[in-house]
Amino acid sequence: MNNNAESFPKVYLVRHGETAWSLSRQYTGRADIPLTARGEQDAVELGAHLKGLEFSQVLMSPLLRARQTAALIGFGTGAITEPDLMEWDYGTYEGRRAADVQAERPGWDLFKDGCPGGETLEDLGRRADRVVAKLRAASGDVLIVAHRDILRILIARWIGLQPIDARRFYLDTASLSIIGYQHSLEEPAVRLLNASGENIL
Secondary structure, eight states: OOOOGGGSOOEEEEEOOOBHHHHHTBOOSSOOOOBOHHHHHHHHHHHHHHTTOOOSEEEEOSSHHHHHHHHHTTOOTTOEEOGGGSOOOOGGGTTOBHHHHHHHSTTOOHHHHOOTTSOOHHHHHHHHHHHHHHHHTOSSOEEEEEOHHHHHHHHHHHTTOOGGGGGGOOOOTTOEEEEEESSSTTSEEEEEEEEOGGGOO
């Protein structure tokens, strides 16, 4: 058996480019806002690093910022919209900043306390698990274009961590992470995390 990690399928995870709300650190779940000019440029530059790669599937969130990013990195055509890749539904905290919520609720933590009227961490964990099941069945490399928190939870679930452990991962806009395997298909691993700018690939 070939146990070279390079011989196993890989999943390329792209966080969408900058938006006005990611720049201002406002929670952006289901608000369907576009990329900024800088976000568009960052996506184009990321796409240059991915040029020439081939994927058996390209999956993207149905939200505009993810669809724009998929197109700008050169993989929008033929991409499959996957509702389970939508960002966390932040409920009544949509559009607010963590610091503002914490001023009202001292000690509040998104991953521990969730959002009134939104999804629970467990909800996202179930969504991530459904995506992981599809990825495990993929026959080749897969590209995913989605959002910060769902991608962090997807990474955690891929390597067998609990959804709450996803808060240990940091993902910039227009960043690339790669998950795959180590010595066998029974040994999932993180191969690259939060690469951006000139440090991609």
